[in-house]
Amino acid sequence: MLGAPKRSSEPANGGGxxxxxxxxxxxxxxxxxxxxxxxxxxxxxxxxxxxxxxxFASGHQAGQPVNMTIQTVGSIGFGPHPTWVSYxxxxxxxxxxxxxxxxxxxxxxxxxxxxxxxxxxxxRNQQIGRVTGTDGGSVVVNGQTKSVINSNAGNGVAHTxxxxxxxxxxxxxxxxxxxxxxxxxxxxxxxxxxNVITFSFTTPGVGQYHWQCFVxxxxxxxxxxxxxxxxxxxxxxxxxxxx
Amino acid sequence: xxxxxxxxGSREPRHxxxxxxxxxxxxxxxxxxxxxxxGPHMPPGTMTTTAAGAQFDFNVLFIIAxxxxxxxxxxxxxxxxxxxxxxGGPDPVVxxxxxxxxxxxxxxxxxxxxxxMGLFVFGTYELIVPAGAGGGEGPVALWTPSSHHILPxxxxxxxxxxxxxYPTFGGMETDELVLPADTTIAFHVTSLDVIHDFWAYxxxxxADANPGSDDIAYAxxxxxxxxxxxxxxxxxxIWHGAMYNYGHVMTKSGFYSWAQNTESMLASNTxxxxxFAYTYTPDANGADxxxxxxxxxxxxxxxxxxxKQTS
Numbered sequence: 225m226l227g228a229p230k231r232s233s234e235p236a237n238g239g240g241x242x243x244x245x246x247x248x249x250x251x252x253x254x255x256x257x258x259x260x261x262x263x264x265x266x267x268x269x270x271x272x273x274x275x276x277x278x279x280f281a282s283g284h285q286a287g288q289p290v291n292m293t294i295q296t297v298g299s300i301g302f303g304p305h306p307t308w309v310s311y312x313x314x315x316x317x318x319x320x321x322x323x324x325x326x327x328x329x330x331x332x333x334x335x336x337x338x339x340x341x342x343x344x345x346x347x348r349n350q351q352i353g354r355v356t357g358t359d360g361g362s363v364v365v366n367g368q369t370k371s372v373i374n375s376n377a378g379n380g381v382a383h384t385x386x387x388x389x390x391x392x393x394x395x396x397x398x399x400x401x402x403x404x405x406x407x408x409x410x411x412x413x414x415x416x417x418x419n420v421i422t423f424s425f426t427t428p429g430v431g432q433y434h435w436q437c438f439v440x441x442x443x444x445x446x447x448x449x450x451x452x453x454x455x456x457x458x459x460x461x462x463x464x465x466x467x
Numbered sequence: 468x469x470x471x472x473x474x475x476g477s478r479e480p481r482h483x484x485x486x487x488x489x490x491x492x493x494x495x496x497x498x499x500x501x502x503x504x505x506g507p508h509m510p511p512g513t514m515t516t517t518a519a520g521a522q523f524d525f526n527v528l529f530i531i532a533x534x535x536x537x538x539x540x541x542x543x544x545x546x547x548x549x550x551x552x553x554x555g556g557p558d559p560v561v562x563x564x565x566x567x568x569x570x571x572x573x574x575x576x577x578x579x580x581x582x583x584m585g586l587f588v589f590g591t592y593e594l595i596v597p598a599g600a601g602g603g604e605g606p607v608a609l610w611t612p613s614s615h616h617i618l619p620x621x622x623x624x625x626x627x628x629x630x631x632x633y634p635t636f637g638g639m640e641t642d643e644l645v646l647p648a649d650t651t652i653a654f655h656v657t658s659l660d661v662i663h664d665f666w667a668y669x670x671x672x673x674a675d676a677n678p679g680s681d682d683i684a685y686a687x688x689x690x691x692x693x694x695x696x697x698x699x700x701x702x703x704x705i706w707h708g709a710m711y712n713y714g715h716v717m718t719k720s721g722f723y724s725w726a727q728n729t730e731s732m733l734a735s736n737t738x739x740x741x742x743f744a745y746t747y748t749p750d751a752n753g754a755d756x757x758x759x760x761x762x763x764x765x766x767x768x769x770x771x772x773x774x775k776q777t778s
Contacts (some may be wrong), residue, residue, distance in 0.1 A: 348659055349623065351630050351640040354736040372736045388628055388709065391642065434709045438628065440660065447660040449626045454705040 275323035275457035278313045281396065281466050283331045289424070295339040296383050296396060300458070301409020306450040309342060309383070309441050309459060312410055317430060320411035324435075324461025328427050333359075336385075338421040339414065341407040342441075344380030344398015352384055352438045355423075357392030363423040365397050373397050387435040387463060396421055427465045436460035482549065490541050494534040501529055511671050514695060514716060518671030524593045527632040537738060608683045613652040617685075620644070621743070622656040624663035624676035627698055627710040634743040636726045639733045643699060644714030647722035648690050656682040657746050664701035667714060673700060681745035692716045 243251070278291045284311040300310040300322065312320045328334060347353055353373045355363050364369045373395040375381040382398035396419070399406070405419035412418065437459040440448030452458035506526045507711040513519040595610055607729045621632035623640070644667070646652055657663045663676040665684075674684040692715075699710035717725060730737070741747075 349625060349630065349640075349741045350736065350741075351623075351642075353739065354733070356642065372739070374739050376739065388712070393642075434706065436627070436706065438625075440626070447626070449660060449704060453626070460706070 246301075249300075253297040275325060275365065276321060277325040277327055277464065278315055278321055278323055279327045280316070280334075281327040281329045284332070289333040289335050290328060291335045293337045293339070293408070294385075295320070295412055295418075296342050297407060297410040297412050298342040299409060305452070305455075305458075306409070309443075310410065310452060310457070311437075311459065322410070322457060324457050324459075325464065326461070327464045327466055330427055330430050330465050330467055332427050333424055334427060335424050336422065338394075338396060339412065340382055340396045340399065340419045340421055341412040341416060342382040342396075342398060343401030343406070344375070344378075344382040344396075345394075345439075347375035347381050348440060350375055350433060352373040352393055353381060353387070353395050355394055357387070357390055358394060359424050363394055363421050365421050366419055370397075381439060383437040383439050383441060383459070385435065386438050387433050389433050390463075392425055392427070392435075393438070394421065394423055427463070430459070430465055430467055433465065434460065480549075481700065482545070484544050486541055489545075490534070490538050493537050493541070497533050497537065498530050501533060502526060505529075510668070512669050512691075513689055513694070514669045514691050515671050515688050517686045518669060519689065520593065521671045524590065528586065528590065528730055531586065535579070535582065535609070599699050606680055606682060608685065612651045612685050612687060614687065617651045617653045618647065619653045619655060620646070620672075622654055622660060622665045622676065622743070624657070624665060624699065624703075624710075624749075625659040626704050627699070627706040628663065629663075629699070629710070629712060633726065634742060635731075636730045637734070637737055638740060639730045639737045640721035640740060641729060641733070643712065645722060645729075646688055646714065647719045648688050648692055648716055649719065650722075651685060651687040654684045655745055656684065656688070659747055661703050662701050663699045663703050663710070666698045666700035667695055668698070675701065688716050692718060692721075717744040748778050 280292060284290060295312050295314075297310055299307050300312075303322065310322065311324050313323050313326065316323050353375050355361060355371050355373075361457065362369050364370070365373070373381055375395070379398035379400055381395045383396045385394040385396065386392060399417045399419055405416045407413070407416040407418070437453065440453065441454040441459065442448050444453040445451045445453070453460065456462075506522075506529075507513075509522050509525045509529075511518040511521055513522060530720055592594065622644075623630045623632060628642075629644070630640050630642060631644045632638060654665065654672060654674060656676045657680060658676040658678045660678060662678070664673065665676050666673045670686050670688075672684050672686045674682045676682065695716065697712050697714055699707055701707075703710065716763050
């Protein structure tokens with residue numbers, strides 16, 4: 225036998241201060257806890273990394289319409305994916321925000337103005353060239369009322385604003401991709417080549433309604449449906465209809 | 468008593484006959500209750516003969532399975548009540564009886580095997596023959612209906628929505644699936660991009676939607692009108708969960724009225740669609756083309772879309 229066991233809190237080898245076994249365990253557990261917290265924080269931050277929500281509901285007066293202006297651009301020009309196509313939203317204070325999430329009041333008319341700055345092409349399915357779900361079943365494109373956009377003519381269709389659950393589909397007529405003043409990064413300015421599309425729709429009851437572009441415009445991705453087509457803040461978002 | 472036998476100087480109840488009697492009585496009660504109360508509400512319903520066939524199959528399976536479940540439960544409960552050990556009482560049964568009972572084992576294995584094999588034959592027959600439940604899909608359908616009056620409806624899937632083309636109504640393409648009652652429908656299911664799956668579960672119809680493939684599924688609507696749900700049943704991307712919509716079965720007169728009005732309403736867009744084809748060639752490289760002839764497209768192997776172009 226080696227005699228009485230040395231208490232773990234006693235100095236070993238006659239050297240300097242030593243950490244007890246329980247102390248070492250506490251340090252290890254603490255470090256493991258910090259690491260776990262960092263992992264959880266990172267995962268949660270990634271999962272919750274949604275763009276901001278533009279609030280059109282607060283301060284809204286009953287009976288009054290909501291006026292919303294958004295724009296589509298061929299390449300956002302900044303952030304982690306500067307080459308991706310995207311939507312942007314004009315905040316009530318006039319600033320452009322890179323988001324596709326909107327708080328809207330329920331059962332309210334929404335007047336939408338879309339400044340469309342991207343070039344177009346023939347649609348994979350011309351069926352989505354038809355306007356549905358808007359007031360009057362039509363949109364106004366550069367002052368002309370349209371219920372169908374022929375994607376095989378002119379500049380084709382660049383994107384759509386579609387809310388499947390509400391039956392809303394608005395094809396957005398494209399601009400000439402070789403225009404000298406073609407906008408290359410967001411936010412685009414109305415001095416650059418663009419089309420102005422206006423329409424109105426009425427929000428339903430409270431709920432979250434997914435909207436998206438149905439033109440497979442994620443160039444470089446399989447069938448054009450990856451990247452911006454699958455990312456909130458670019459080519460899809462939510463109408464958060466609130467009381 | 469006839470319910471008892473003398474074993475080791477004491478009267479032992481005839482356990483088997485007791486359990487059999489309880490099982491027979493309970494089965495005779497539970498099976499009709501299930502069939503008449505729950506059976507008519509079993510999914511997928513009776514909106515088509517295919518769905519009704521699937522409902523019938525579920526009911527048959529339940530009616531056979533319920534007595535089996537009851538047999539297991541009754542034996543379990545009876546055994547726990549009758550042969551459990553009690554404080555101060557004799558030890559549980561030991562000796563030869565605890566090592567098994569060959570006749571019972573043979574009977575159990577034989578009976579359950581016969582049930583399983585019987586259901587296998589029944590299920591296989593039902594899958595293919597009566598109304599094509601499960602056998603009527605694929606480019607070459609295993610089962611075809613006998614009706615000569617078939618309404619063709621093309622189901623076009625794309626990320627992330629379904630649209631429907633009616634070649635017999637000018638080739639119009641709609642967002643909603645509307646069908647007439649008492650009519651045989653031929654669903655021609657295809658995709659413009661990735662693999663989807665057309666699942667109209669109340670109709671008993673489910674078919675893969677593959678690009679470049681014309682998967683055919685038949686169903687004959689009954690006289691039951693109403694709404695049904697269409698869902699994508701193949702994980703097809705981040706908004707797969709949002710890929711659903713609703714369809715309606717209408718009376719024949721209501722359907723033809725709807726179809727004529729819709730054909731007229733969609734005429735301005737229908738004329739911009741390509742001629743009806745059973746398949747379309749999607750473009751793997753972006754937003755344009757594919758759906759239309761594009762000989763310059765390196766991803767299109769054919770210059771026209773569809774192998775069975777209508778005249």
